[in-house]
Amino acid sequence: MRIEQNRAYDIKIAYIGGGSRGWAWGLMSDLASCKDISGTVDLYDIDKDAALANEIIGNKYNHLDNAKSIWTYKARNTIEEALEGADFVIISILPGTFDEMESDVHAP
Secondary structure, X not given: OEEEXXXXXXXXXXXXXXXXXXXXXXXXXHHHOOOOEEEEEEEEOOOHHHHHHHHHHHHHHHHOXXXXXXXXXXXXXXXXXXXXXXXXXXXXXOOOOHHHHHHHHHOO
């Protein structure tokens, strides 16, 4: 990551669980709306096809008329590959059932 004139470039985000639908799409939208940061999001998921689908969707955000920044999305084969050199790590996994996750979502 490099910083110039109050703008951060070449940020690398490792997104573990990067095949997520709602959470990942929300992040993609949020990143596209930020004018002062840009970089790469490496997507890793045990469901590789879901990560590949999000790679396509994420890269389409760059072509929206209201996109204020450019982010490159890449589906990775291994978690190690996604984590290598990451400035930030986002973990979006479901380690159990939705019922077990209820307190994680509703308690905060």
